[in-house]
Ligand SMILES: Nc1nc2c(c(=O)[nH]1)N[C@H]1C(S)=C(S)[C@@H](COP(=O)(O)O)O[C@H]1N2
């Protein structure tokens with residue numbers, strides 16, 4: 368399996384001058400604290416550069432989270448999830464496949480080569496991080512169960528465990544958390560099943576023991592604590608599509624040109640940096656994934 372070294376993840380950095388690099392580096396040193404965010408982060412149009420990518424500190428990655436099953440307070444997820452049971456854990460891979468199979472998490476870790484992938488994560492709320500994941504490609508797992516020709520989409524489900532996840536008792540959302548990808552998106556080499564962060568086993572707040580990482584889409588597509596992966600014929604309806612269909616579509620590709628109905632998506636706040644930086648089309652992965660959408664109206668299919 369192809370291993371992408373951390374040094375190759377940041378192509379856009381090459382486009383910026385040394386002066387801008389130094390400015391960016393100084394800003395990073397100047398603001399190590401994680402600022403509290405409340406929902407959207409309205410931004411003005413700006414000519415900020417996208418800037419260089421530096422890996423977000425581990426402490427920020429594990430202490431500033433979205434995981435509504437536990438709490439909507441990002442800085443409280445770590446504590447609220449600290450006793451979450453992630454072992455034993457099984458993942459059912461089924462639906463329109465020739466060889467449905469239920470995997471124990473330890474078998475997924477053994478059978479599929481674990482590799483490091485450093486990905487940007489861009490939340491739809493307007494903040495971002497750079498996360499060194501460990502994980503394996505979803506394509507390898509899907510090939511093993513042999514999708515039939517009728518399979519067009521992949522539907523993912525988070526565990527339903529209201530006794531451990533207080534947020535699931537709220538009827539404001541339709542639980543369990545569901546997400547979906549088109550089959551070709553799911554088979555794309557960038558699409559990762561993440562099992563670790565910074566070389567350590569993934570913690571509950573980040574979606575232990577197994578979560579999706581789809582770096583060119585808004586963070587909510589990267590569903591956590593997955594127990595079911597189903598190959599289906601029809602486009603799945605996600606939790607967020609149910610909650611607010613005008614705000615969250617199925618595709619959710621990062622797109623600075625399509626504002627959220629309540630805020631701009633042109634810029635983002637990189638956790639650990641002062642100020643804002645420009646948001647890139649497909650979160651900077653256009654070279655790899657834009658071809659998947661050549662026949663799609665990206666404004667209609669937000
Ligand atoms: N099951 C589940 N998955 C989820 C979420 C959630 O609330 N529940 N939040 C999503 C959102 S909005 C984001 S931005 C990312 C955040 O991932 P992180 O906390 O590991 O940075 O997880 C996504 N996956």
Ligand SMILES: [Mo]
Nearest residue numbers: 490491586587
């Ligand atoms: Mo998000």
